[in-house]
Amino acid sequence: MNLDKIDLNLLVYLDVLLRERNVTRSASLLGITQPAMSNGLRRLRDTFSDPLLVRTGEGMAPTERAQALQPLLRQILSSVEQVIEPSSAFDASSSDRVFRIMTSDYGEATLLPRLLKRLRKEAPDIVLDILTPSDMSFTEVEQGLVDLVINRFDTMPQSFHQKTLWRDSFSCLFAVDNPISHDFSLETYLQAKHVWVSKTGMGAGMGITPKDVKRLGWVDEALEKSGHKRQIRVFTRHYQSAALIAEQKGLIATIPTRAATAQSNNPRLVIKPPPFDIPDFELKMAWSPLLQHNVAHQWLRNLIADVTKA
Structure with missing residues (x-):
């Protein structure tokens, strides 16, 4: 033909x-x-x-x-x-382009407010379409159907370009009237009941059970290495929900510190470091090689990198 x-x-x-x-x-x-x-x-x-x-x-x-x-x-x-593509720089101030960003509840809560603040000043007509990790697969991201994936990753296709945005630790949230606040140790931590939050990787979180330690993520893997296991009573896929649930007496949510500090003004919650070591993790920004040289895409990546530096 x-x-x-x-x-x-x-x-x-x-x-x-x-x-x-x-x-x-x-x-x-x-x-x-x-x-x-x-x-x-x-x-x-x-x-x-x-x-x-x-x-x-x-x-x-x-x-x-x-x-x-x-x-x-x-x-x-x-x-x-x-x-x-025009050789001149992308004019973000007059663009109404839609950028599709796949990110977890954690990335959305910690990065998006700051990003939107900059967009309102520099590119008020740009639209963000925020997707969750379960909305698409790595294959579809590789095809350029999503502009950026912002998340924590165990694995990632070698073809992807990536940039580390920040490192984060973990913190514990629990109610101010929780008796554990007066004696917060590994022993009392293990005796308490816990709220689990998904790792929110691509496809993670289906059919999780308390016995599935290898799929439970960083917190439980860190405990397992020292021969311990926590008592999980609630499974959720949202960090904001975990914080609200932690207000109930007797429950502890162990979540990334940046997500935990969003509750620093909540008088009903206490924030404390975990009574055991949990390795830090990296929040990464990844994108398809098909979008590497797109000038609008380059502008967005640079803006996000600038926002996270601040």
Whole structure:
């Protein structure tokens, strides 16, 4: 098939359709009518001799052929964007670009308020779409469907670019009327009941049980090394929820210090360092190699790095 017989705009249509998996929503994002989008999908099906997207009980799903095309398509369009990208610096002050950032509850609570404060001053029309780690996979991030992943990672694809934003320790939160506040030691810590918070890695947190020490994360792995185990009574995936739950008498939440200090003005909670050693962890910013040279993306990465330095 000759390229001059193909409408290359259809590749843009396909890219959005595979990401959104919804004709109406894709049409809206591209600024065209739904009939025009439907017609574009029909032409794409003729071009590739494949249905590409099929209706299921849960909406539209990509065929095997479409799944194979998606990373190639992202790479092609990213290369085209680099070719036509203006050589001048990204004008953030007038841009209304949408940046998609995947981050955990911890990253959202500790970094996002500071980032938004800078954006209001320097780029008031830029939009942030915040996703959770369970919304997408590493494969989809690698395809450039997400601008940045900001999280703590056990592993990461070698192709990703990354930057460490900060290191953090752990702190304990519990109610001021908790008797443990007068005798906070490893012994009383182990006797108490605990709130567990997910590591919030990609795909972490499904089917966790108190016996699953290897999947429980840094706090429990640190305890296990010294031959101890805490009594977990509540599992949550949100640090803010953990702090609220810790207000109940008899419960302790051991969470990252930056998340804990957000409760420093809460008169109902006490913040103390853990009575045992827990290794510090790094919060990292990672992105697809497809976005490495995008000037708008470079601006966002530099802004976030600047915010975290401050």
